[in-house]
Amino acid sequence: MNVETSLLWQFGCFLLCGVFLSVGYEFFRIIRIVIPHNSFFIGAEDIIYLSFCGLILFGLSMEIGSGYFRLLYLLSAVFGAAVYFLTVGRIVKIISTFLFTAIKKILLRIFKVISSPVKKAVVTVAHNTAGVFVRIHKNISDKINKASPDLKNDGEMIYNNYNTDERNEIRYGRRIEAKIKKIQ
DSSP states (O other), rough: OOOHHHHHHHHHHHHHHHHHHHHHHHHHHHHHHHHHOOHHHHHHHHHHHHHHHHHHHHHHHHHHHTTEEEEEEHHHHHHHHHHHHHHHHEEEEHHHHHHHHHHHHHHHHHHHHHHHHHHHHHHHHHHHHHHHHHHHHHHHHHHHHHHGGSSOOOOTEEEEEEEEETTTTTETTTTEEEEEOOOO
């Protein structure tokens, strides 16, 4: 082969490589349609994809280009990817978006049909058991209200503070805080 034919053949190989790499990128586009991502995960996916593309293009350039990497290789791969995305890629995206939204609607309808009896059963059980919990709460609150007048309201005892008459001192737990002087 002469140089012009060899360069044309290399251009064609990298053009097809760009198309095939773009077809591989459709996988990420379809995943983004099915599972919405935030910008961090989209960026992470793109970095992984571009790293993979770089390795493929480097390996192909070492094999086809006899160890040389020319700017023509990169430009032809980008051109192949652009041709794919502007022609077939748009059709694939439209079809995949339509299919996945239709499948999602069908699955949601099936889920609603299956979950409606379960939902009715859960609501019925909740209404039947709510009365039990209301009665328990009412009994506990009645007992608390009845017990509050029975609390000792004495000047000598305030919560856990108490006056020891033998030593005339106020104790808080285990510490002696102050002395009390007897008034005679």
